[in-house]
Amino acid sequence: MNIKDFQEQLIEYSKEIGIDKIGFTTADPFIQLKERLKLQKKLNYQSGFESDDVDARTDAKKILSEAQSIISIALAYPNKMAGAPQSKKGETRGIFCRSSWGEDYHRVLKRKLVELEAYILLHLPNSKVQSMVDTGELVDRAVAERAGIGWSGKNCSIITPEFGSYVYLGEIITSIPFSPSTPIEDQCGECTKCIDVCPTGAIVGPGQLNAKHCVSFLTQTKEMIPLEFRERIGNRIYGCDSCQTICPKNKGLDFHLHEEMEPDPETVKPLLRSLLNVSNREFKTKYGYLSGSWRGKNPIQRNAIIALAHFKDESAVDELKQLVKQDPRPVIRGTAVWAISKIEGEKSKSYLENCLLTENDDIVMEEIKNAIDNF
Known part of the structure; x- marks a missing residue:
């Protein structure tokens, strides 16, 4: 042929x-x-x-x-x-990025x-x-x-x-020797909006990304998110779209060509508190078909805690304190400690001091001490 x-x-x-x-x-x-x-x-x-x-x-x-x-x-x-x-108050929500x-x-x-x-x-x-x-x-x-x-x-x-x-x-x-297509010339010009809007400054120059600082990467890690980046994550529980939504080349574009790509609003903008105690089975059932589920529920739960702090959602404080008291995962306990300090401010100082008496994990203890020192 x-x-x-x-x-x-x-x-x-x-x-x-x-x-x-x-x-x-x-x-x-x-x-x-x-x-x-x-x-x-x-x-x-x-x-x-x-x-x-x-x-x-x-x-x-x-x-x-x-x-x-x-x-x-x-x-x-x-x-x-x-x-x-x-x-809305008492019913704050997170967001999965569009690619999820x-x-x-x-x-x-x-x-x-x-x-x-x-x-x-x-x-x-x-x-x-x-x-x-x-x-x-x-x-x-x-x-x-x-x-x-x-x-x-x-x-x-x-x-x-x-x-x-x-x-x-x-x-x-x-192995087929197809004729190559013609590449498209760069059309970004002098625009730097994506670089300017990056929440963490991860786009260090045109076309150069420090992936370790990228919010999309940070939301997928399983460790404590560095303190300097937490407040910049906002209510993102998986991924980040900032450098795309700001792009002039995306203005006015919205394509719904594939039914399987259509989002379920309640799934991709979930109630944050509903994520705090979700079981592995519940997580897989509800979120397992999303690309954003690939790292499991732990990073999503940690990010939900950070998002609750972003909203200063006082309705979540009791549940966050339960996590600090009962959750076996240091990253979840440590992030919850940070979130409580952000939501309640100095009002949480005596609570955190008491936590210090019973906590024995270095990661969590460091979070408690940092929170107290920052008051």
């Missing part, structure tokens, strides 16, 4: 199965990316969630030896929610990639294919940029002319 004709057929098929954008690039190594990743590692800017194998992250042939091309796909996701519940609305995007994209793979193998049965979404070795954004899906914005997101940066990305490495 003529590869050029098949490439056109594949593009048409991708539209039929609901892929919003498709592009192609060679399997050549990503030389510049490799240098950037080495610099990130040297500066200790990596999150730790990514693969440590820089060669595999920048060379498709390390993953599939017969690789000749990479197919990049994008699916647009919604950024506005109908019927979103609002926080609806069904876990890894599953959604994987299904599309599997359909593409099947179509390829039906017509070219001797070809080799290997797909990945986010958790694979290759850097999705680098592939998408070179495949003409969009340009890499200063906020480190791929920005497409059609859908802005609200797109999920995935790719297929293949």
Whole structure:
């Protein structure tokens, strides 16, 4: 079969199965990316969630030896929610970021990639294919940029002319020598709004992120969130959208093209107090289908406690004190101590002094002492 004709057929098929954008690039190594990743590692800017194998992250042939091309796909996701519940006194709510609305995007994209793979193998049965979404070795954004899906914005997101940066990305490495697409020229210009608005200053320069300071990363860690960042997290219980919502290229864009991506308002804007004592089973039942559930309930509960402090929600103090008294997890107890001190202020001093008499974990004791010293 003529590869050029098949490439056109594949593009048409991708539209039929609901892929919003498709592009192609060679399997050549990503030389510049490799240098950037080495610099990130040297500066200790990596999150730790990514693969440590820089060669595999920048060379498709390390993953599939017969690789000749990479197919990049994008699916647009919604950024506005109908019927979103609002926080009110005694009923404060957290928020999952937009990339955790609806069904876990890894599953959604994987299904599309599997359909593409099947179509390829039906017509070219001797070809080799290997797909990945986010958790694979290759850097999705680098592939998408070179495949003409969009340009890499200063906020480190791929920005497409059609859908802005609200797109999920995935790719297929293949042995088929497809013609590469034309990359899109950077259209950010002199704009620095995403850098200016970043809550923690994690975007240290155009296209350079200190992932360890990024709110999205911080909400996914399992340890105590550093004191300097807690108040900047606000009511975010998973992820952060600030550098996207401020972007002029996203203004007026909102796409509802995939039913499985539509958010359930009560799930993605949950009542914070409902999260404090949720069991593992309850968490999996209600939130397990979201991409934001991948780290389990512990980080979400910790973030909910921080959000309650953000709102100074006095109705939660008794429950927070119960956590300090009974919860076996030092991170939860320590965060609850901090939240109580923020909500009640100096009024909580005698309570915290009493806690110091019974607490024996270093993390929690340090939180208690810091809170008392700050009064």
